Amino acid sequence: MTGRMTRPVLAACLTVLVLLALVPLLESNYLIDLFNEIMIYALFALSLNVIIGYSGNVSFGHAAYFAIGGYTMAILLTTYEWSLLPAFAASVAFSFVASGVVAYFCTRLTDIYFAMLTLAFSMLVWGVAFKWRSMTGGDDGFVGVDVPAFIAERVPFYYFSLVVIATAVAVLWVICHSAFGRALLAVRENPVRAGFVGINTRLMRWWAFVVAGTFAGIAGSLFAMVHRGMYTESAFWPESATVLIMTLLGGMYSFFGPAIGAASLFLLERLTNEYTEYWPLVLGTILLAILMFLPEGLAGLAQAVRRQILRGR
Amino acid sequence: MLKIEGLFKQFGGFIAINDVSFELIEGEKHAIIGPNGAGKTTFFNLVTGHLLPDRGSVAFQGEDITGRPPHRIVKLGLARSFQRINIYPRMSVFENVQVALIARERQELRFFSLAAGLCGPETNELLELVGLDEEADELAGELAYGKQKQLELAIALAENPRVLLLDEPTAGMSPSETEEAIRLIREIADARGLTLLFTEHDMTVVFGIADRITVLHHGEIIASGAPEAVRSDPVVRQVYLGEEEAVNGAA
Numbered sequence: 001m002t003g004r005m006t007r008p009v010l011a012a013c014l015t016v017l018v019l020l021a022l023v024p025l026l027e028s029n030y031l032i033d034l035f036n037e038i039m040i041y042a043l044f045a046l047s048l049n050v051i052i053g054y055s056g057n058v059s060f061g062h063a064a065y066f067a068i069g070g071y072t073m074a075i076l077l078t079t080y081e082w083s084l085l086p087a088f089a090a091s092v093a094f095s096f097v098a099s100g101v102v103a104y105f106c107t108r109l110t111d112i113y114f115a116m117l118t119l120a121f122s123m124l125v126w127g128v129a130f131k132w133r134s135m136t137g138g139d140d141g142f143v144g145v146d147v148p149a150f151i152a153e154r155v156p157f158y159y160f161s162l163v164v165i166a167t168a169v170a171v172l173w174v175i176c177h178s179a180f181g182r183a184l185l186a187v188r189e190n191p192v193r194a195g196f197v198g199i200n201t202r203l204m205r206w207w208a209f210v211v212a213g214t215f216a217g218i219a220g221s222l223f224a225m226v227h228r229g230m231y232t233e234s235a236f237w238p239e240s241a242t243v244l245i246m247t248l249l250g251g252m253y254s255f256f257g258p259a260i261g262a263a264s265l266f267l268l269e270r271l272t273n274e275y276t277e278y279w280p281l282v283l284g285t286i287l288l289a290i291l292m293f294l295p296e297g298l299a300g301l302a303q304a305v306r307r308q309i310l311r312g313r
Numbered sequence: 314m315l316k317i318e319g320l321f322k323q324f325g326g327f328i329a330i331n332d333v334s335f336e337l338i339e340g341e342k343h344a345i346i347g348p349n350g351a352g353k354t355t356f357f358n359l360v361t362g363h364l365l366p367d368r369g370s371v372a373f374q375g376e377d378i379t380g381r382p383p384h385r386i387v388k389l390g391l392a393r394s395f396q397r398i399n400i401y402p403r404m405s406v407f408e409n410v411q412v413a414l415i416a417r418e419r420q421e422l423r424f425f426s427l428a429a430g431l432c433g434p435e436t437n438e439l440l441e442l443v444g445l446d447e448e449a450d451e452l453a454g455e456l457a458y459g460k461q462k463q464l465e466l467a468i469a470l471a472e473n474p475r476v477l478l479l480d481e482p483t484a485g486m487s488p489s490e491t492e493e494a495i496r497l498i499r500e501i502a503d504a505r506g507l508t509l510l511f512t513e514h515d516m517t518v519v520f521g522i523a524d525r526i527t528v529l530h531h532g533e534i535i536a537s538g539a540p541e542a543v544r545s546d547p548v549v550r551q552v553y554l555g556e557e558e559a560v561n562g563a564a
Contacts, residue, residue, distance in 0.1 A: 175424045182428035183421035186412040189401035196361065196399075197413040197472055198387040199421055207422065253403075 009256075020162055024155045032158050036226050038266045039165045040219050045246040045258035046172055047215035052244075053252035054176060055208035056188030058115045060240050061122025062216055064102070067129060067235035069095045069217025070224035071136055074145045077225075079135075084148045088221060095217020096210060098125075103209035107202050110191075119237060126235040141231035145224055161222050168218050169259070175211055176255055184208055245283070248290055251297025260298050314339040314508050315360070315391070315476060320369035322359055322532075329355040331532040333369070337476065342502060342509040344519045347529035348552075353512040354396055356529065357480050361393050362386045373476070384416075392474035394465045396481040396512075402454025406445055409453045409464055411436045413471035436471075443467045443497065459490040463497075470501065477502070479511035483518050495521045520544075 023035045048062045072094045076087035102121045106114055129136045136142055151157040175181060184204055186194040191201045224230045233239060242265075250261020265286075272282045294301055315337035322330040329352045337343055345353050358364040360371055362383040370379045378386050401409050414432035415421055440446045443463040448456060453464060462482065469477055482498060483491040495518055502509045502522075513519045519526065520540055527537040528549050536546045543549055 174427065177427055177429070179415045179420040179423040179426050179428050179431055182408065182412055182431075183415055185404055185408070186401050189403055190399060192363070193395075193399045193401065193468070194412070194416075195383040196363075196387055196393060197468060198384050198416040199412075200382075200384045204421065211424075 013256075017162075017166060021159075024158055029154060032154055033226075034266070034270065036158050036161050038263050039161060040222050040226065041243065041246065041262040041266065042259035043165050043168055043172075043222075044216055044219040045243050045250065045262045046169060046255070047212045047219065048243050049247050049252055049255075049258045050172070050176065050184075050208050050212040050215075052247055053254075053257075054181060054184045054188060055205050056191075057110065057205065057208075058244075059118040059209075059212070060115050060237065060244070061118035061120070061125075062212065062243055063235055063237070063239035064118075064122035064125040065095050065099050065213035065216035066220035066223065066239070066243075067125055067230070067232075068098050068213075069220030070230040070234055071129060071142065071220075072217075073221035074142045074224040074230045075135060077148075078142075078144065078146045081146070084151075091221040092214060092217055095220070096214045099213020099217075100206075100210050103206045103213070107205040107209060119240070122235065122237060122240055126232060126237075129232045129235050136230070136232075139232055141229050142224075143229045145228045145230070147225050147228065151225075157226065161226065164218070164222060168215055172211075172215055173255060180204075180207065245287055247297075249286065249297055251294075251299030251301075253296050254299035254303070257297050257299030264298060314374060315510070316372040316375075317360065318370050318372075320356070320359055320371070321367050322355060322364065323367055329532050330359060330366070333529075333532070333534055335527065335534065335537075337508060337510055338525075339508055340506065341525050342499075342523050343511075343525045343527065344523035345510065345512045345527050345529055346514075346516075346519055347512075351529040352532040353529055354480055355532075357393060357478055357512065361391065361478060387416075387472055387474075390473070390475035391478070392469045392472040392476070393478035394469045394480060394482060396484055398458070398461045398465065400453045400461055400464055400468065402452070404453055405450055406440065406453050406456065406464055407436055407449040410439050410467050410471050413468045417472050439467045439471055442470070442501065459486050459494075462486065462490075462494065466498070466501075470505075474507065476508045476510065479509065481512055481514060483513065483515055491515060491518060494518075498522060 020035060020039065024032055044066055048059060051057050051059045069091050072091040073087055076082040076090055082090070106117045106121070109117055130139055147157070151160045183199050187199060187201045187204045195201050220234065223234065246261040246265050247258040248261070249265055250259065251257030268282070268286070269279055272279050290297060317333060317335040320330050320333040333356065345356065347353055355364065359366050362378070362381050365380055370377055372378065373386070373389055373391055376389070378389065401412070411428070411432050414435055415428070418432065420426065420431065437446060437449070440449055443466050445460060445463055445467065448460065453461065456464065466482065479498070483494045486494060499522055501507065511522070523540055525538065526540050526543040528535050528543060530552050535552065536543050536549045
């Protein structure tokens with residue numbers, strides 16, 4: 001998190017971007033869907049890390065904003081027949097406002113109280129999605145989202161998704177490495193000291209929460225389109241736990257760590273399901289291993305290995 | 314410059330600061346001394362907004378600042394350092410100081426201006442001033458203790474304060490580090506025209522820097538005046554300095 005994009009990181013980003021752009025050439029619907037899903041969850045996990053890695057708070061309810069973005073997109077496109085751009089803008093704006101209201105309350109608290117309050121709010125969002133059947137479809141889900149014709153096919157949508165996500169990740173990178181991001185790190189590292197250099201720590205944590213919620217909303221609205229629907233599971237707490245695990249697995253002290261975590265978790269899940277039915281068991285073991293041996297996740301491991309190699313020279 | 318009236322703070326049944334009135338005059342270097350538990354740090358915490366007083370008021374340059382949060386008091390030009398190391402351990406030395414500058418320039422809500430190039434020259438200048446220019450890229454948490462203290466001083470200076478409150482600036486330092494720190498603090502205070510208020514255990518430091526001394530005992534001021542007057546004050550000698558060694562600076 002030094003603040004400058006180093007050459008190797010930039011090269012890696014461009015390589016990943018090119019490889020992702022080449023995926024449709026494999027002409028496998030399975031792979032296109034898989035990678036689209038990975039990209040969406042990568043953005044989702046990166047957004048959560050603004051709260052976890054950058055502001056130093058744990059959220060157990062981040063799925064709420066993913067779901068809010070998704071449902072808003074689904075409902076506006078389908079029920080109200082809005083066109084893509086206004087619907088997308090409204091869904092982002094609504095995620096912004098919703099997370100802003102929740103953040104107002106959550107940032108009054110810290111530590112476990114903050115975490116539990118985020119969980120409580122996410123249960124509220126889930127409750128609304130579950131009960132407001134006429135609007136959200138309740139537990140049947142909101143089925144049959146009208147995706148605009150020009151991206152209705154699988155491959156065009158994949159590219160649409162790639163462009164939106166790449167742009168969102170770039171913007172998020174800038175935010176995390178801006179003056180704001182730097183000051184936010186100070187709040188994570190030592191809130192008392194940060195206050196004594198003139199930083200309003202609560203306001204900073206509010207903004208971190210809102211940035212995180214807004215980008216989760218973007219991920220959610222893409223999710224609603226790729227699945228042509230939105231379901232209450234997306235707002236339920238295990239979804240928040242999944243994205244939290246992705247973030248920890250990839251590494252919260254690295255900007256790209258959570259994206260690596262999202263990709264790893266998805267690929268591991270698919271792989272495991274080929275051979276056994278015990279994915280939750282594998283997941284538990286992975287989580288245990290991260291917490292015990294890799295507190296800085298895969299990205300932290302990579303950095304440690306790199307330092308070792310440099311030292312060995 | 315700083316005017317404190319009837320300050321009172323109680324923790325449970327324990328009276329930490331009892332009706333303290335005090336005035337800091339512009340340009341002076343004022344030491345607050347007193348045995349452990351005399352209330353020195355509590356006093357600092359009350360003045361800088363870290364704690365709320367039960368009674369009494371704090372005014373800075375004629376403006377009542379009682380009960381304001383630290384981040385607003387700092388902006389008025391009242392900065393502090395801490396007795397226990399209080400830095401950002403996982404950030405580089407450079408970033409530790411840079412953040413204070415970002416805050417001072419009110420850029421902490423700039424979402425799209427990259428931090429990498431911000432306040433670079435001034436950050437380096439401050440690091441050079443406290444002798445940390447060579448450690449700029451190291452992680453602050455990995456610095457030696459004495460250097461972390463210097464870093465803390467640089468962070469406090471970055472806020473460009475008019476009044477600087479130092480809570481035991483040489484605590485835990487070796488004698489040679491202490492000597493170096495005294496020289497540095499005096500130099501900086503003179504060069505920048507800072508008003509200095511500091512607490513200290515080490516009498517060499519106190520008499521090496523202060524031109525006025527206030528003695529706290531059980532949360533009350535028992536003496537205040539020029540170093541010589543305080544040194545020879547019989548009450549002070551009795552309750553605090555302990556006759557023989559303190560005057561000679563062993564502490």
